[in-house]
Structures are given as C-alpha cells and as structure tokens.
Amino acid sequence: MGLVVEVNNITKAYKKRKSKEQVQAVNGISFSVKAGEVLGLLGPNGAGKTTTIKMMCGLLIPDAGTVFIKGIDNKKHRLKALSHISAVLEGNRNLYWRLTVRENMEYFAGNRGVSQKKITSRVDDLLRKFRLEEKENELVNRLSRGMQQKLAIAVAMLADSDVILLDEPTLGLDVGTRHEVRELLRSIAQVDNRTIIISTHDMEVVQDLCERVIIISDGEIVADDQVSNLLRLFDARAYSISLEGHLNEHQLSKLKNKFPMFNYLPASHHSVLEISFSVSEQIYELFDMLRHEGVVIESIDRGMLHFEQVFIKLIKGEKTHETLAQSI
Numbered sequence: 001m002g003l004v005v006e007v008n009n010i011t012k013a014y015k016k017r018k019s020k021e022q023v024q025a026v027n028g029i030s031f032s033v034k035a036g037e038v039l040g041l042l043g044p045n046g047a048g049k050t051t052t053i054k055m056m057c058g059l060l061i062p063d064a065g066t067v068f069i070k071g072i073d074n075k076k077h078r079l080k081a082l083s084h085i086s087a088v089l090e091g092n093r094n095l096y097w098r099l100t101v102r103e104n105m106e107y108f109a110g111n112r113g114v115s116q117k118k119i120t121s122r123v124d125d126l127l128r129k130f131r132l133e134e135k136e137n138e139l140v141n142r143l144s145r146g147m148q149q150k151l152a153i154a155v156a157m158l159a160d161s162d163v164i165l166l167d168e169p170t171l172g173l174d175v176g177t178r179h180e181v182r183e184l185l186r187s188i189a190q191v192d193n194r195t196i197i198i199s200t201h202d203m204e205v206v207q208d209l210c211e212r213v214i215i216i217s218d219g220e221i222v223a224d225d226q227v228s229n230l231l232r233l234f235d236a237r238a239y240s241i242s243l244e245g246h247l248n249e250h251q252l253s254k255l256k257n258k259f260p261m262f263n264y265l266p267a268s269h270h271s272v273l274e275i276s277f278s279v280s281e282q283i284y285e286l287f288d289m290l291r292h293e294g295v296v297i298e299s300i301d302r303g304m305l306h307f308e309q310v311f312i313k314l315i316k317g318e319k320t321h322e323t324l325a326q327s328i
C-alpha cells in the first residue's frame with residue numbers, strides 16, 4: 001500500500017498575544033499514513049493535535065518540516081495537494097449557517113468539483129445515508145449540534161477525497177448521536193476504503209474505529225502503534241489482586257510510593273487491589289512487599305484494560321515510542 005500522507009519533522013510555535021513569549025505547539029512530529037488506514041490522533045488538551053491537523057490541510061504553514069499528500073508537497077503545490085483532502089474541523093466552521101442543509105450540500109458539491117449532472121444524486125445519496133433527509137430544508141443554525149456535525153461530515157464526503165481529516169468529530173454530542181457518528185465513520189472507513197485521520201478525546205472512537213493511534217503530548221509523539229498492540233502490551237501487566245482484610249494507611253502509602261498506578265477498593269471482609277506495572281517483574285516486588293507487611297493474598301486475576309487507561313499511562317510517560325517498539 002502506498003503512503004498517502006507523509007509528515008516530516010513539522011514544528012509550529014505561536015506567539016502569545018500579550019507577551020513576546022512563544023508557545024511551541026508542535027515540536028518535530030513525523031509520521032506517515034498508508035492508503036485505507038484509520039488513524040487516531042490522541043492527546044491531552046493543548047497537546048498539538050489541532051495544530052497538526054491544520055498543518056496537514058494547509059490552514060497553517062509549519063515553521064519547519066514538510067507535509068506531502070499523495071506525494072505532493074502541500075506548501076509548494078497547495079491546491080493540488082489539498083484537492084486530495086477533505087477536512088472537518090472543530091466547531092463545524094465549514095458550514096454556512098444561514099443556508100439550509102440541502103443548499104449547503106449543493107454549494108459544497110459544486111465547490112469541490114462534483115459535476116452539475118451528478119450533484120442531485122450525490123446529495124440525495126448522502127442525505128439518506130446520514131439520515132438528514134427530513135431536515136434538508138432546515139437552516140443550519142436551527143439544527144442540533146449532532147445534526148450539524150453529521151452535516152459537516154456529509155459535506156466532507158461530497159468529493160471523493162483520498163484523505164478525510166476529522167478534528168474532534170464526537171465532541172459535545174450526546175451518547176446516542178456519538179454512537180451514530182461512530183457508526184457512520186465506521187461505514188465510511190470500511191466501504192469506501194479511504195484514509196481517515198481523526199483527532200479525538202473519545203476513547204470509544206479510538207477503540208472502535210482506529211487501527212492505529214498516535215499519541216501526542218506537549219507537541220511530541222509519545223506513542224505510535226496499532227491500538228491492539230498497545231492494549232495487549234499493557235493488558236499483560238494489569239492485575240486484580242484480592243486481599244484478606246484491609247490495608248492500613250502506612251501500607252497504602254508504601255504502595256503509593258512504589259506503584260503510583262493502582263486502585264484500592266475495600267469491601268466488607270476483603271479488599272481488591274487493581275494494579276498495573278510498567279515492567280512485569282514488578283509484580284514480584286509487590287508480592288515481597290505484601291508478604292513483608294503480613295498481608296494475605298486471596299486470589300490474583302488478570303485485569304481488563306480499556307484504552308483510556310493505556311492512554312493515561314502513555315501520557316504519564318510510562319512508556320515511550322522507542323521502548324514500546326522494543327518490548328513488542
């Protein structure tokens with residue numbers, strides 16, 4: 001499979017408004033994306049995800065580094081490179097609020113080069129697929145946030161772009177609409193075999209949709225791997241340990257000093273320690289410590305991890321990209 005997106009060592013600093021200080025939003029990020037890949041960009045607030053997306057779709061020019069879309073430099077041949085991209089940015093900024101749903105679709109279809117003959121059938125098709133037919137004559141500013149978001153994604157689907165960039169597609173949506181948007185994205189990814197890059201805080205989007213995830217923290221990549229690999233790697237080191245009786249304050253603080261990532265759940269006659277380790281040998285250190293403190297272990301089970309916990313570990317610097325690669 002060919003590379004559709006190549007991001008090479010991009011950096012971007014913003015000037016703070018009132019001072020001369022600079023914020024280094026993106027600090028030397030490189031990655032490439034293959035045709036048909038669904039990639040998640042994850043990171044805490046202010047990590048640099050939106051800045052990265054904006055540099056990919058030509059809304060911001062990197063201070064250094066290059067972005068190639070289908071082998072075309074998006075700085076030197078901006079329009080040609082961008083003809084392969086559709087982007088849905090935060091806040092549905094790509095919609096005209098005083099036009100109706102259908103008018104928006106028709107306007108953008110023409111704008112993205114869909115031939116006059118095909119516009120009606122293409123728009124009808126997408127309105128049906130996105131379940132927006134009943135709202136086709138509604139002004140966009142009267143739509144709910146979820147409908148606006150669905151329309152913004154439908155608009156991005158009008159052109160047959162090779163790459164779809166989505167910035168926070170499920171932000172601020174209720175549970176039902178979030179689910180619906182996830183299902184739509186899944187069908188787009190599966191049926192159309194397009195390259196999709198999604199920046200998100202929504203772990204369900206990552207776990208359900210993305211094959212691969214890049215985690216950004218402070219403008220740098222801290223992990224770049226298949227979601228399944230990351231889950232497996234940390235899953236093997238997560239345990240749920242049932243203890244006789246309860247731990248006292250002193251024992252808890254000793255644990256905290258040595259193993260910062262644990263959950264202590266006291267029940268009536270026993271307690272449960274949910275704990276995960278950065279290296280598996282640490283479990284023996286835990287056994288030693290518990291034995292030394294006279295704590296009796298009732299049972300040990302393998303813990304279940306959700307991607308959210310993996311994410312928190314990576315952000316806390318438990319593993320870097322290099323060490324992850326070595327340990328897989």
Ligand SMILES: Nc1ncnc2c1ncn2[C@@H]1O[C@H](COP(=O)(O)OP(=O)(O)OP(=O)(O)O)[C@@H](O)[C@H]1O
Pocket residue numbers: 014015016023024025026043044045046047048049050051052
């Ligand atoms: N226009 C701007 N002017 C100055 N600083 C900015 C501007 N846009 C972003 N920043 C700063 O750059 C850094 C990266 O911001 P960015 O929006 O790319 O992060 P993000 O990962 O998308 O965050 P979030 O998840 O909160 O949307 C942050 O420190 C942010 O405050």
